Amino acid sequence: MMKLSLKSTTAKHLLLALTNLGYSLYYNTTDESRFVRHDRIVHHWPAVKDGIFEASEDGIVHQFEVPSSGEIERLVVIMSPINSKPRLIRYFRPSFATLMKYVPRNTAILRIADVGGVKGAFYLNTSFLTDNSTRIQNLIRSTIDRHGIDSRNVVLFGASKGGTGALFHGLTGNLKFVAVDPILSDAWYIENENDYHFTTGGVFPQTKQQVFAKLVEQSVTSPPTETAESVIVTSSRSPQYDYTSKIIEPLRSQLTIFNSDNPQIMKHPDVAPKTIYSQVLAINNLLLDLPLPKGEHPIP
Structure with missing residues (x-):
């Protein structure tokens, strides 16, 4: 249905209409697509x-x-990138499945699914799920409180769509984050990929540009008492680089930005797999409260 919708206006209108009524694509074969009502997904x-x-x-x-220790002192919250598998797991792609091996002992991992929209809600509000971001924040906060974790020992992590969520909820909740080439603007995919993420048609009440421009402005004009250390891993070889750089410019002096010039990065999806070493470094530095240099820095 999604592939057809990229070619057929009629199919796209139907897909967006179903999405805005709260239906999610949960199964498809070459000639069949099935949808489930949002309140029935968990069942x-x-x-x-x-x-x-x-x-x-x-x-x-x-x-x-x-x-394995059974003791919890730290927490990494992982948000999923886009997945096109034809089952509900497409809303919950396992990102960095082996991360537990590379973080300090006594670190728990909370993985959060991204249900909503067509390709996902990007961990934001949609026109149908008007309080989606608040419900996600509630889960993060309740997990922190239930295990008595100091907020300074919490890091939000995600790549691509997951990076969008990590950055948004990090700034919203004043929590540390590592966002890998986050998508903070819909423009490139609308202009160059025929709205590949299906963000038009009223699925979202605001564009990502509007959401993040407002959030960054709030973070600058009303900064918290103690600003959380955070990292963006990106590449000037990615088409998202210019959009991200423009949106986060007011926060540049408060963030650590790793910019990879790896020639194997040819497009946005290449950034995450080609910069894993820097992601592990950033996550562990933040978990251990070790300082990182502010501003933008080149990495291989």
Whole structure:
């Protein structure tokens, strides 16, 4: 249905209409697409029914990984990139599945699904899920409070769409974040990829440009008492670089920005797999409260 919608205006209008009524694509084959109503997703998702994933009181699907020690002092919150698998797992792509091996002991991992929209809600509000971001914040905060974790020992992490969520919820909740080539603007995909992420048609009440321009302005004009250290990993070889640089410019002096010039980075999806070493470094530095240099810095 999504592939057809990129070619057929009629199909796209139908897909967006269903999305705005709260239906999500949960299964497809070469000649069939099935949708499920949002309030039925947790009852329809096999991994939720089997207890592999959980649903919060607000209905946010997630998975919590406890360290082998059983003791929890730190927390990494992972948000998923886009996934095109033809099942509900496309809303919950396992990102950095082996991260537990590379973080300090006593570090738990909270993975949060991104249900909503067509390709996902980008962990933001949609026109149908008007309080989606608040419900996600509630899950993060309740997890921190339940385990008695100091907020300074919490890092939000994500790449691409997950980076959008990590940056948004990091700034919103004054929590540390590592955002890998986050998508902070819809413009490139609308202008060059025929609205590949399906962000037009009223699916979102605001464009990402509007959301993040306002959020950055609030962060600058009403800064918290103690600003959380945070990192953006990006590449000037990515088409998202110019959009991101413009939007976060007022916060540049408060952030650490790693800019990779790796010649193997040819497009946006290349950034995350080609900069894993810097992501691990950034996550662990923030978890251990070790200082990182502010401003933008070149990396291989």
